Amino acid sequence: MMQNTLMTLAMCMLVAAMAGCAPTPPAVMRVRFDPRQGKPVLHIEPQPDGSTGPGVEITIRAIGDDESKDKVILTRTCDGSPETIKLPKVKNARAVGITARPVLEDKVATPKEYRTLPPGVKIEKYTGDPDWDRPKDFDAFWKRAKADLANVPMNARVVEVPEKATATGRLFRVALDSTEGVTFICWLYVPKDTSRTYPAIQTMPGYGAAQNPNDLTAQGFVTLAVNPRGHGVSGEFWPLPNDHYAYHIDNPDRYYYRNAYLDCLRALEFLRTRPEVDKK
The missing domain is CATH 2.60.40 (Immunoglobulin-like)
Structure with missing residues (x-):
């Protein structure tokens, strides 16, 4: 019994030593x-x-x-x-x-x-590529979409995350309501200096990715990192389908990106309510 235990211990030590000597993969800039x-x-x-x-x-x-x-x-x-x-x-x-x-x-x-x-x-x-023609109902479609958003109260829930404060900025977790009853999450960094207002930058994630907090307060910016429905921490409220690029693609009023864009618009509306932001 003791011999088996010692052999097992020796093998574990050998594996650990080999793992410690394994080459570290090169970092990617x-x-x-x-x-x-x-x-x-x-x-x-x-x-x-x-x-x-x-x-x-x-x-x-x-x-x-x-x-x-x-x-x-x-x-x-x-x-x-x-x-x-x-x-x-x-x-x-x-x-x-x-x-x-x-x-x-x-x-x-x-x-x-x-x-x-x-x-x-x-x-x-920038107004888009001149070779891309707008559909004839483009303006009517987005007018209707924005009206749908306007009928949903923003219901902003803003909670500070003090452990993520930096030398120049404070971080807040922001929950906003959007179309189809969906809640999504943003990360708001604001400068600690409240003696003036600041320009704001809103960022959105890549396909299926999370948008993490982005602190540019040292450079004099308010930043709002938006996770549209299903992206990043917003998946807590609306799990992102694997094929969300085609989600309700047969119904323009329910298509994923129609509502994701409205989430981004709702985030911009929220930014305009913040006293730290220069509305100009």
């Missing part, structure tokens, strides 16, 4: 795309733990009417150091596309794809 003010740039950043990984391969291309003829205008490999790449101006292109692929030693990493606005167009003045 984060790539953040910033399209604000119509002057898009890529920010190459280390991971939150400070590690940088082996680098990132960047390919920038001009996108024309025929994407099979995209013109590559810049390729480079960034090393492990954080840096910012200003995107070049390109004539006669509908947009500029960027592919960021982490450089890994033992496997092909999944690239991240980004796309800018057409060169020279500021984001606040």
Whole structure:
């Protein structure tokens, strides 16, 4: 009995030692795309733990009417150091596309794809691709949708999360009611300095992802991170279907993205009620 116990203990110690000696997979640098003010740039950043990984391969291309003829205008490999790449101006292109692929030693990493606005167009003045025609009932559809939202009381429940406060900001968990009786969650960061008002930034998640709190109070912004129905912590109230992109796609008034967009509109309405926000 004692012999078996000692053998088992020795095997456990050997497995633990082997696990401790296993090579650590290389960290992958984060790539953040910033399209604000119509002057898009890529920010190459280390991971939150400070590690940088082996680098990132960047390919920038001009996108024309025929994407099979995209013109590559810049390729480079960034090393492990954080840096910012200003995107070049390109004539006669509908947009500029960027592919960021982490450089890994033992496997092909999944690239991240980004796309800018057409060169020279500021984001606040962008009205969409001229080749995309609006349906004839577009305005009537959204007028009806916004009327549906207006019939639902906002019923904002704002609860501070003091353990997530930063040197310059306070965090609040915000629950809002929206169409079809659905509640969704936002994260609100506001500056601690209440002597003035601040511009606000609202962010939304990618497909099926969570939108985590985003503290920009040190830069002088109020931020509202929105989790539309089913996304992130909002899944507590409305579980997100696996195929939510097609949820009620045969019924425009119940289609998932119609109501998810209304969630985002409701969040904007909430922002306008906040005393910290500059309404201009």
